[in-house]
Amino acid sequence: MSGGATFIVLVALIGGALRVSTPFMFVALGECLTEKSGRVNLGLEGTLVLGAMTGYAISYHSGSPWLGVLAAGCAGSVLGAMHGYICKLPRVNDIAVGIAMMLFGTGIAFFFGKPYIQPSAPRLGSFSLGAWTGNQEIATALQINPLLLVGIAVGLAMAWAFSNTKWGLIVRMTGDSAPSAKAMGVSVDLVRFLATTVGGFLAGIGGAFLSLYYPGSWNQGLSSGQGLMAVALVIFARWSPVRCVLAALLFGAAGAIGPALQSVGITQGYYFFNAAPYILTLFIMIASAGSARAARDVPGELSITK
Amino acid sequence: MADIAQPLPSTAVAANHWGDLSVRLRRGAEYVAIPLFALAISGFLFSLLLLALGKSPIEFFQLVERGGFGTAFSLQNTLQRSSPLILTALCVALPARIGLVVIGGEGALVLGGFAGAVVAIPLVVGKVSPLLTLCIMAATSMLIGAIWIGIVGYLRYARGVNETISSLLMTYIGIAIMNFFVEGSLRDLTNPNKPSTMPIGDTYMVGHIPGTDVHWGLAAGIVLSIVLYILLSRTTFGFAVRVSGGNPRAALAQGLPVGQLIVICCAIAGACAGLAGFFEVAAIQGRANASLAAGYGYTGILVAFLARHNPLAIVPVAILFGGIVASGGLIERRMGLPDATVLVLQGLTFVVLLMSETLYGRFKIFQVRGAADRT
Numbered sequence: 001m002s003g004g005a006t007f008i009v010l011v012a013l014i015g016g017a018l019r020v021s022t023p024f025m026f027v028a029l030g031e032c033l034t035e036k037s038g039r040v041n042l043g044l045e046g047t048l049v050l051g052a053m054t055g056y057a058i059s060y061h062s063g064s065p066w067l068g069v070l071a072a073g074c075a076g077s078v079l080g081a082m083h084g085y086i087c088k089l090p091r092v093n094d095i096a097v098g099i100a101m102m103l104f105g106t107g108i109a110f111f112f113g114k115p116y117i118q119p120s121a122p123r124l125g126s127f128s129l130g131a132w133t134g135n136q137e138i139a140t141a142l143q144i145n146p147l148l149l150v151g152i153a154v155g156l157a158m159a160w161a162f163s164n165t166k167w168g169l170i171v172r173m174t175g176d177s178a179p180s181a182k183a184m185g186v187s188v189d190l191v192r193f194l195a196t197t198v199g200g201f202l203a204g205i206g207g208a209f210l211s212l213y214y215p216g217s218w219n220q221g222l223s224s225g226q227g228l229m230a231v232a233l234v235i236f237a238r239w240s241p242v243r244c245v246l247a248a249l250l251f252g253a254a255g256a257i258g259p260a261l262q263s264v265g266i267t268q269g270y271y272f273f274n275a276a277p278y279i280l281t282l283f284i285m286i287a288s289a290g291s292a293r294a295a296r297d298v299p300g301e302l303s304i305t306k
Numbered sequence: 307m308a309d310i311a312q313p314l315p316s317t318a319v320a321a322n323h324w325g326d327l328s329v330r331l332r333r334g335a336e337y338v339a340i341p342l343f344a345l346a347i348s349g350f351l352f353s354l355l356l357l358a359l360g361k362s363p364i365e366f367f368q369l370v371e372r373g374g375f376g377t378a379f380s381l382q383n384t385l386q387r388s389s390p391l392i393l394t395a396l397c398v399a400l401p402a403r404i405g406l407v408v409i410g411g412e413g414a415l416v417l418g419g420f421a422g423a424v425v426a427i428p429l430v431v432g433k434v435s436p437l438l439t440l441c442i443m444a445a446t447s448m449l450i451g452a453i454w455i456g457i458v459g460y461l462r463y464a465r466g467v468n469e470t471i472s473s474l475l476m477t478y479i480g481i482a483i484m485n486f487f488v489e490g491s492l493r494d495l496t497n498p499n500k501p502s503t504m505p506i507g508d509t510y511m512v513g514h515i516p517g518t519d520v521h522w523g524l525a526a527g528i529v530l531s532i533v534l535y536i537l538l539s540r541t542t543f544g545f546a547v548r549v550s551g552g553n554p555r556a557a558l559a560q561g562l563p564v565g566q567l568i569v570i571c572c573a574i575a576g577a578c579a580g581l582a583g584f585f586e587v588a589a590i591q592g593r594a595n596a597s598l599a600a601g602y603g604y605t606g607i608l609v610a611f612l613a614r615h616n617p618l619a620i621v622p623v624a625i626l627f628g629g630i631v632a633s634g635g636l637i638e639r640r641m642g643l644p645d646a647t648v649l650v651l652q653g654l655t656f657v658v659l660l661m662s663e664t665l666y667g668r669f670k671i672f673q674v675r676g677a678a679d680r681t
Binding site (some may be wrong): 084095105107228229275 | 466578647666
């Protein structure tokens with residue numbers, strides 16, 4: 001590969017990281033909040049798809065993509081609230097409910113989303129971080145969407161809130177030891193319900209990014225496991241919102257390998273590079289699951305690592 | 307217990323015998339009644355959804371009846387579709403008995419079917435006898451499926467990797483591997499429509515069960531369900547599996563090889579899903595292509611949960627859902643509903659079913675006095 005081609009691939013990778021990472025980021029932050037409270041929501045893949053559909057549909061009808069983003073968040077929080085409510089019933093397994101919500105969310109999205117596959121809805125705008133270079137390629141590659149900045153801000157705010165606010169302390173305590181939360185007079189079910197609902201809201205916004213910015217259309221193959229990978233990513237990020245943001249950027253870059261190589265004419269193994277994010281996730285899970293540091297940082301009430 | 311050393315009066319022993327039967331019957335009734343109740347509730351909720359959309363629920367259920375079970379043709383179509391559902395449900399049920407939630411049956415089906423189709427190419431070209439070819443194909447499919455899900459079990463035991471997430475990731479990887487070869491080096495260039503492997507040809511296809519239009523996959527599924535039921539409930543291996551699933555620490559303390567059991571369970575499970583892939587290739591498609599990933603693996607998850615991971619119960623549940631899947635096309639055409647309708651019904655059923663878990667032990671009619679510590 002010549003120097004010029006390497007440069008193009010690198011720029012494409014960075015651009016990809018900036019573009020592709022946003023849905024990962026929102027879903028991972030939502031899951032991080034939910035898991036911090038001691039519950040697992042594996043259904044965020046379904047939430048992501050439903051958010052994508054709702055965002056697109058509302059943007060199409062109202063003409064305002066930002067209204068679509070808000071609606072996507074609300075749809076996500078409805079699914080999150082459902083999950084939160086069902087899991088608080090006795091003898092109900094949150095992992096299994098997550099699988100059911102994944103199928104349910106996807107089904108509902110495909111069911112109501114069919115009329116919106118054809119029409120074109122107004123998308124979210126973007127601005128370029130690379131315009132000052134005067135290089136057209138860099139300027140296009142470094143287009144970023146305001147939602148990326150929102151995601152980073154949410155990550156930082158969550159990290160701050162977990163360590164500095166009463167609410168953050170309550171969520172962490174509920175996640176680490178339900179009995180001590182009860183002893184403090186905190187309703188464990190309520191905290192987890194709210195954490196799952198807000199987590200769903202964030203995942204829904206991640207979905208709106210998929211349909212309203214990149215790839216920027218609604219179809220049934222829109223999300224292929226991003227929501228699931230983001231859930232795995234939270235374990236890798238060891239339940240830290242800041243590390244969730246960084247891990248999402250890394251995943252965005254991994255997801256951009258295939259298209260980046262394609263842009264310089266390397267089309268062989270396109271499907272293999274499509275599989276790259278999944279394989280990377282699996283290896284990251286293998287590497288991080290058994291580690292001592294993960295064992296130290298894991299919320300004590302979590303069923304996913306037991 | 308204080309009185310454990312005292313001999314029981316003989317009358318009490320006799321009563322105990324009948325008592326056990328009554329406990330078992332009542333418990334069994336609970337395990338049938340609550341899932342049926344959940345099915346009824348989800349049917350009701352789904353009807354409300356249809357009413358809200360201005361469609362007739364009665365028409366919907368009539369179409370399911372007609373498209374899935376009403377005529378000889380539709381019934382055979384249903385049975386044909388229930389075969390992969392039985393096999394992929396077994397792929398969920400077996401690991402579930404040892405305490406693992408494995409949802410990667412779709413990947414094992416796709417990759418197993420693909421491996422079967424690939425191994426058939428030289429055999430078909432070399433004009434090896436069809437029976438031998440099919441046996442080799444089936445063995446390859448099962449082996450690949452076993453390895454695929456076996457890896458999930460191994461990672462779970464050896465590295466503590468969450469099996470639910472890893473098995474679903476493996477599904478995406480499996481489908482990507484198949485696409486990689488089917489669109490690349492193994493593509494049949496004479497078929498311009500859809501990227502596929504070389505067809506195995508009509509003489510090499512799996513036949514139908516005599517007197518029906520249903521391929522042998524259904525028989526294989528039913529036989530495997532019975533075999534696995536016996537394996538789980540009547541053998542030392544099955545006992546060890548159930549102990550490990552119930553309490554892994556106790557099992558380890560007893561010296562049971564929990565890790566081995568987990569990997570073996572996952573491998574058998576994967577072999578079942580791989581076999582489903584073999585039948586999809588050798589009895590339906592005749593080649594491997596993207597149609598293998600038709601979602602049977604996901605419906606199989608629901609089937610296994612509805613059957614409470616009991617291999618015998620999987621068969622009727624799989625036939626019910628085979629019928630619902632089979633009537634999807636008819637519903638789509640007649641009622642103008644999107645093709646995801648069946649998906650919504652399945653998701654709704656799954657959610658309601660899991661909610662119904664909370665009902666166990668709440669109804670007096672299923673409880674027997676003093677039976678709490680007997681199972």
